[in-house]
């Protein structure tokens with residue numbers, strides 16, 4: 001009966017594509033072009049097409065993508081130092097870092113406790129005239145309620161940026177659209193991460209920005225390449241924040257399989273939802289008005305003591321779990337005292353959440369995890 005369920009084994013994740021990845025790497029090696037070549041172009045085109053955005057710029061990683069978006073908005077005069085940016089309190093710290101680095105002020109807001117994402121209703125009471133942008137993080141692969149956010153942004157004249165690091169391929173209800181639309185094309189710009197453990201992962205670091213705004217895309221492309229608007233002509237003091245050809249080639253292979261990867265995660269989540277039946281365990285909300293892509297499947301326990309016991313019970317039965325995230329950004333040593341307002345939901349969630357394995361599970365693994373949970 002006892003088996004092992006790893007949280008995520010990246011060797012297994014990539015073994016599905018191993019032959020194609022090796023062939024793609026060979027093509028790059030033999031091309032003699034390792035930056036800003038054919039693979040980057042192909043990758044940018046397929047990512048833009050996959051979410052319906054007009055422009056895509058490949059970047060060094062997800063943090064780099066976010067930094068480039070906010071830096072470009074500053075260069076274009078649409079944001080300025082000291083402006084506040086709304087950000088969810090319970091996100092990964094990389095959502096905060098580019099803001100503080102650029103002299104913007106993160107205003108962390110509690111998520112809706114049910115969806116664990118920020119929404120218009122939760123943000124509105126905290127808005128003054130200092131907030132100029134909202135960073136909508138589609139946390140754990142569940143899209144923010146974008147219809148409400150888009151209305152709020154329009155009413156207040158704010159910028160809406162998506163942190164789509166965890167939600168490639170997800171769909172949210174969107175304004176002016178009957179049904180749902182793909183994340184990555186629901187605000188003024190979106191950042192993607194292809195960290196190896198993300199739903200689509202590179203074999204190293206990589207990221208991207210998508211947008212429909214040509215001026216923004218051109219500025220980001222220049223900033224990512226030392227700030228050059230043409231060769232050796234530096235419009236900005238930029239960065240070296242490019243994607244490399246090998247990673248772009250790896251991602252072209254893996255993007256092709258995005259819908260299968262998403263379907264596999266959705267299958268595990270649906271099975272967990274059906275089979276997990278334990279009063280002590282709160283399951284994540286399944287919302288059929290959107291397409292959730294389950295970067296993480298995050299359940300909640302009563303408190304941190306119950307969570308420790310729960311994790312130990314699973315571990316004794318060979319099941320690995322993780323916590324996303326144990327310490328919220330505003331309580332990290334680097335950001336102590338950052339929150340202007342109390343963040344009770346964020347702090348409560350940090351003490352109770354636990355992520356179950358969801359990558360590379362077959363139905364038997366999923367049934368096993370659910371049955372172990374049901375005996376807790």
Ligand SMILES: *Cc1c(COP(=O)(O)O)cnc(C)c1O
Pocket residue numbers: 061062063064091092094095137163165166192193194195205206207
């Ligand atoms: C992973 C992640 C990032 C950062 O991406 P990297 O590629 O690791 O730099 C940013 N935001 C969120 C929500 C993430 O999960």
